Amino acid sequence: MSAGSFYYSLCFQSLFLFCITLILLVPFASFTTTIITRNSAQNERDEVALRAFKSKIVHDPQGVLSSWNDSRHFCEWEGITCGRRHRRVTVLHLSSRGLSGSLSPYIGNLSFLRNLMLYNNSIQGEIPREFGSLFRLELLSLFNNYLIGEIPVNLSYCSRLITLSIGHNKLVGKIPPEFVSLHNLKFLALHKNNLTGGIPPFLGNLTSLDFISISYNAFGENIPDSLGRLRKLSFLSLGGNNLMGTVPPSFYNLSLLSTFSVSENQLHGILPSNLGLTLPNLQTFIISLNLFSGSIPISLSNASKVEVVDMSENYLFGKLSIDFGGMQHLLRVLVHTNNLGSGGIDEMKFINSLANCSNLEMLSITANRITGVLSNSIANLSTKLQRLELAENQLYGSISPGIANLVGLNILVMFKNQFTGTIPIEIGKLQNLHVMSLGNNQLSGEIPVSLGNLSLLEKLNLQNNKLSGVIPSSLGNLKQLSLLNLSQNDLSGTIPEQIFNMPLLSISLNLAKNHLIGSIPSTIGNLKVISEFDVSDNNLSGEIPDEISVCSNLEYLYLEGNFFHGSIPLSLNPLRGIRQLDLSRNNLSGQIPKFLESLPLERLNLSFNDFVGEVPMKGIFTNASAISVVGNDIKLCGGIAKLQLPKCLNNDPKKDKISSIFKILISTASAVLGLIMIPSFIFCWLGKRRKKQAFESMLEKSLLKVSYEMILKGTDGFSPTNLVGAGSFGSVYKGILDQDGAIVAVKVLNLQHQGASKSFMAEGKALRNIRHRNLVKVITSCSSIDFQGNDFKAIVYEFMENGSLEKWLHPALESEEEQKKKYGLGNEISTNGDVYSFGILLLETVTRKKPTDVMFKGDFNLHSFARMALLDRVMDIVDPMLMNEEIVATNHRMRQALYDSREECLISMVRIGVACSVESPQDRMNISRVVHELQSTRKLLL
Structure with a gap:
């Protein structure tokens, strides 16, 4: 082949190969372009879905979604995992990030998604039905959010699902029966929702299940027997579903079972x-x-x-x-x-x-x-x-x-x-103790001081034992204590101030029913968060401290059964959370304060005190079943009709009452002195003259005569219902002696008592010749023989509606014997005895303390009580009513002078009472001196 022919042949071959190559490459390039374009579209679809998810999140406290921007590929965004081959989203994991918002339905477009984990967030709204398009999904965890609505039926299309965890939400409705197709399901957690309709029996067909937690819903009905077929089951929790019936026996043969919980149902059986x-x-x-x-x-x-x-x-x-x-x-x-x-x-x-x-x-x-x-x-x-x-x-x-x-x-x-036995002191070594309750046993001995070492203790309850001794001050070291209950023991001594240095004592401080003495320390104001304070039924005294008002959280205040005196402090007004207040069985006095009407009280007990004046009529006082004022009845008035109190006579009964008592105090004392002393002088005079018979004759001629029959009829046969009072010399009856219906008081003498006849003669003459506004008036007398032939003597008085001084001072006198007890009514009448009686009466009037008060025991009596106060604290024992009367003066100096005069007067009266009531008769103040001292005292008030 010539060179030219070879060249042309080579060119032809090259052109042929080019054409063949061109023919082959053009379709391949088109196919590759199609694949790249499709993948790009699908990736873009994932990115759009993720951006849609982000748009529904309204709160991202950790800034986790700040990486979701154009500066990086979405596969590099935080919480996102993509497949290596296709670069598609396979995992969305943003759990415990504090996200708030709702779920976008576009998540259903993440068709390669296998794991979706958004648990422990604050996501709301419904679970989108589009999630059913995630046919590759194996794990769905939306646990502990705020999801509502029903469980989407479309989730049954996620046939590869292994884990379904949507518990601790607010889902309702039934478990969809379509879930019977989830044959790969191993982990089912639907607990703490509001699902109903019973536990579906089809769950027994999901034989791959090894974990079922559907507790705390509202399924009801019985447990299906079919669940006993789940041989792979290791965890079963059905508690809190109001399930009934028995546990199927097949459950007890699930040999792989490690957790079995059916608590809080109505299941029975053995x-x-x-x-x-x-x-x-x-x-x-x-x-x-x-x-x-x-x-x-x-x-x-x-x-x-x-x-x-x-x-x-x-x-x-x-x-x-x-x-x-x-x-x-x-x-x-x-x-x-x-x-x-x-x-x-x-x-x-x-x-x-x-x-x-x-x-x-x-x-x-x-x-x-x-x-x-x-x-x-x-x-x-x-x-x-x-x-x-x-x-x-x-x-x-x-x-x-x-x-x-x-x-x-x-x-x-x-x-x-x-x-029984004592509390071991070694118990103080339990340094991690938060709660110790040993109450309602028979433990004895003292409370160990070592308990003060339990610095983490929050609640200590030792109530209702036989513990004795004092409350250890070391308990004040328990700075974490919120409750302390030492009630119903034999504890004595005072309340340690250290007890009130526990700043977290908020639930209760209960020291009731012990033998504690002294006053409530002012440091009670440190308990600013206390809810209940109970010191009832002890021997505490003093006034209610003003510092209680600082305890602003106080709801229950129990001070009953003690010896607290004084008035209800106005400082309690700020206790706007108080619900129950019990001040009964004390020596509290004064008027019931109006501010109690505005407190949110549910129960108020003021019974058996010395309160006076008008009972309020608003707030708690409108509910007769919620309040009690019994034991104050003689001195209280007004209030709602159901309390059955007398009407108030004026608009300011407190001031009028106090003023009247204070103004007549000296006059009454002088008159009573005269009443007591004159019969004594007469007895002495008559003894010397020995003219008893002549005086009886004179008395019979001087006074109007009434017969025994008239007195017997007028007193309804000396009926006990007409008995007014009784003493050693006789009894006093209420009666009617004439047709006018006038009420009289008849004193029938007990002639068997030595000195009764003398009393008849002396009292008759003395009271006949005396006229005083504060002394009872004698109408006549009777000296006759009863129907059995016995001597009968009686004196007829005007009937006094308001009762005796004793009744006003002490309305609940217990017995005749207590009336007789440091008065001397059981003794022979003598001048020294009368002076003693007058002294005791004077002290009783000033202090408002009965000689028979429970506080007086052994050698401690009313006389020694007053004598000890004479040193430097007379005003501490004076009845507060005598000092509470308002003094009106033109200037402060004059007002102070009047206050000083009043105090000096009261001190003088206490001194006279003490001098008249000394134990030795010959050491008692002479009656002439008593009269002189009283006159001098009276001048202090003029």
Whole structure:
């Protein structure tokens, strides 16, 4: 071939190859372009879906979505994972990021998505039905959000779904029956929603299930037997669903079951005796708050893997005979609130086997009928034990000092048993203790000072024991304490001020029903957050401290049954949260303050005090069943009709009452002195003259005559209903002696009493010749013979409607014997005796204290009470009513002078009363001196 031919041949071949290549490459290029274009479109679709998701998030506190921008590919955005081959989104994981907003339906376009995890956020709204398009989805976790609505039926299209966790939301409706197609499902968590319609039996067909948590919904109905077919099941939680009936027997044959929880339902039945054998992998067994009965199976001792046993609040009975020795992993044993116990003496022996459980954290047998002694083996329990609850059983014996070995204890509850002996001082070593309740036992001795070392203690309850001694001031070291109850013991002494230095004492401070004395310390104002303060039924005295008003959270205030005096302080007005106030059975006085009307009280007890004046008529005072003012009736007036109090006579009864008492005090004392002394002078005079018969004749001629028959008829046969009073010389009856219906008082003398005849003659003449506005008037007398032929003598007086001075001072006088008691009515009449009686009466009037008051015991009496006060504190014992009257003066200096004069007058009266009532008759003040002193005292007021 020539060179030219070769050249042309080569060119032709090259052109041919080019054409062939061109023919082949053009279709391939077109195919490649198509693939690239399609992938790009799908990637763009994923990005659009992610941006749509971001647009629905309204709050991103951690800024997690700030990386979702154009500066990087969406596969590099935080929380996003893409496949290596196709660069499509396979995982969206933004859990526990605090996201708020709703779910975008565009998530359904992430067709390669396998895992969608958005749990522990604040996402609201419904689950989009478009999620059913995620046919590759294997894990959907939306747990712990605020999702609402029904579970989308379309999720049944996610046939590859292995994990469905949408619990702890607000979902409603039924579990869709279409879920029967989810054959790959292993993990189902729908708990803590509002699902209804019963547990669907089709779940028993999902044989891959090994985890079911559908507790705390509202399913109701029975547990379907079909669930017993789930042989792979290891976790079953059905609690809090209002389920009824019994647990299907097949459940107890699920040998892989490690957690079995059906608490808080209405299930009943008896536990199988072989429970511990058929469930060898059991770790958590919870059947609390149901209706199970029968005994606890002994076979449970074989469940060596058990960590939690909770059978509390059922109706289980019999002896607790489980041997816990083989349960090395045991954490909690809770069998409280059952009927366990058979009355045997060795029912606490199971404690010994718990010594091998070195991980034990809780033991509660409270509220059963278990009998036995808490032996020293308690000291061998785990040092990890945090809660030991043995309350409300029949345990007895002493508390072992070995309890101090349980250094991990947070809660020690042993109340309502029969423990005796003392509280071990070693208990102060439990430095981690937060709650200690040993109340309602028979513990004795003193409260250990070592309790002050429990610096973390929040609640201390020792009520209703036999503890004695004083309250340790070391309790003031308990700065975390919110409740302290030492009531119903034999504690004595004063309330330590340190008790009020606990700033977190907010629930209650209860010291009621002890023998405490002294006053409430002013440091009570430190308890600014206290809700209840109870010191009732003690021997406390003094005034109610103003500092209580600082306790702004106070709701319950109980001060009844003490010796508090003075008025209700106006400073209590700021207690705007007070609900119950009990001040009954004290010596409180003054007027009931108006501000009580505006307080939100639900109960108010002011009974058995010395309150005077008008009862308010608004607020709590409109509810007769919510208030009590009995025992003050003589001095109170007004109020609502149901209280049945007399009407008030004027607009300012307090001022009028106080003013009247103070103005007539000296005049009454002088008149009473005259009344007592004149008969004594007459007796002495008549004794010397020996003219008894002549005087009787004169008296009979001088006075109008009434017959025995008239007196007998007028007093309705001396009926007990007409008896006004009685003394050693006779009895006084109310009666009517004429046709006009005038009411009289008839004093019938007891002629068997020595001196009664003298009293008849002396009283008759003296009172006939005396006229005074403060003395009773004699109308006539009777000296006759009764129908049995016995001498009969009586004196007829005007009837005094307002009663006696004794009745006004002490409306609840107990008996005639108490009326006679440091007055001397049972003694022979003498001048010295009258002076003594007058002195006691004067002291009683000034102090408003009865000589028979319970505070006077042994050698301590009204005389010594006043004598000790003469040194420097007379005004402390004076009846506050005598000092509360307002003094009107033109200037401060004059007003102060009048106050000083009043105090000097009262001091002088106390001094006279003390001088008249000394024990030795010859040492008592002479009657002439008494009159002179009273006149001088009266001048102080003029």
